Amino acid sequence: xxxxxxxxxxxxxxxxxxxxxxxxxxxxxxxxxxxxxxxxxxxxxxxxxxxxxxxxxxxxxxxxxxxxxxxxxxxxxxxxxxxxxxxxxxxxxxxxxxxxxxxxxxxxxxxxxxxxxxxxxxxxxxxxxxxxxxxxxxxxxxxxxxxxxxxxxxxxxxxxxxxxxxxxxxxxxxxxxxxxxxxxxxxxxxxxxxxxxxxxxxxxxxxxxxxxxxxxxxxxxxxxxxxxx
Numbered sequence: 419x420x421x422x423x424x425x426x427x428x429x430x431x432x433x434x435x436x437x438x439x440x441x442x443x444x445x446x447x448x449x450x451x452x453x454x455x456x457x458x459x460x461x462x463x464x465x466x467x468x469x470x471x472x473x474x475x476x477x478x479x480x481x482x483x484x485x486x487x488x489x490x491x492x493x494x495x496x497x498x499x500x501x502x503x504x505x506x507x508x509x510x511x512x513x514x515x516x517x518x519x520x521x522x523x524x525x526x527x528x529x530x531x532x533x534x535x536x537x538x539x540x541x542x543x544x545x546x547x548x549x550x551x552x553x554x555x556x557x558x559x560x561x562x563x564x565x566x567x568x569x570x571x572x573x574x575x576x577x578x579x580x581x582x583x584x585x586x587x588x589x590x591x592x593x594x595x596x597x598x599x600x601x602x603x604x605x606x607x608x609x610x611x612x613x614x615x616x617x618x619x620x621x622x623x624x625x626x627x628x629x630x631x632x633x634x635x636x637x638x639x640x641x642x643x644x645x646x647x
Contacts, residue, residue, distance in 0.1 A: 446505050447549045447567075450526035451486035451542040459488040461619040464499040464531065464553065464563070471638075472561040474501065474551055475617035478633065478644035479567040486542045493531035494618070499553050500530040503541055503567065506550050513554045530555075543569045562638070579603055580631035580647065585624055586611060593617070595624060595643065602634055605641075615642040 462476040472495070481487060491501050502509060504527060529537045543549075552564035583599030598611045614634055616624070620643055624630070633645040 445527070446508075446545055446547065447503055447527065447569075448542050448544040451488075451540040453488070453540055455486050455542075456488045456540060457485045459490055462489050462491045462501060462551075463618055464491065464493045464501065465495040466497060466561075470561065472497075472499070472553065472558050472563040474553065474563055474565050476565075476619065477646075478635065479551065479565065481543050481567065481569045483543060483546045483569055483571045486540065489539045489541070490536070491529060491531065491538060492536045493533055496533050497558075498530065498532055498555065499558065499563065500528060500555055501539060502528040502552050502554055503539065504528075504550060504552075506548070509550050509552050509554060509559075509564070513552075513559055516554045517556050543567075545569065546571050580633055580645070582629070582631055585626055585628045585630060588621070588624055588626055590621055593621065595621065597630075597632070597643075599632075605634065605636070612641065615640050620644075620646050 460476050460479065462474060464472075464474060466472050476489075489501065489503075493499050502512070504512070527539065527541060529539055531537055546569050549567040549569060550564055551567055552559055581600050581602050583597040585595060586598050587596040589595070593615055594613050595616050596611065596613050600609045601607065615637065623646060631647050632643050634641055635644050636642070637644070
């Protein structure tokens, strides 16, 4: 009888380990990364704005398959927020679950932060595809707290086409910057002087009169500087 119980226990233990490994491997977005193998860092800001939107602000999340990214996350809002990396489908399912009962998970692909708090998520994007960073606290996603994460086998920062420009004016309070720039090829726009939006992390790197290379895109319908070097 003791042998039977021992055998049963070993089988259950082995099965549990196998299921854990399978579940871990099934994460389509990838796997937890090692800090010693980080390829680059993306600064992320969680906040609410005066228009009532809740936002995840960062440079464009365009990632090469196999890259390990450290997301440095700061909650600059007045509310508790979270940062979750997953597929659109999984986030949609978890959002419904969270609406029924606000649960705080302890998973390597997510972090929840109190106002003013900072934290990090280190993640290896093993698979190509379009994924999502989101806050799934009830009502936050619907207020705009989500953004696309694009992972491709050929995607790299070097593949992004930068535009040359000179910063003419900075309005940090409004989150706007005026740039005299060359053609924006990705937006099919000619050289001109325009006003762009920029998040705090990018704005902090800017100075009036500075020559820059940047990437701009439409974010929520507004021209926004998403990357700069």
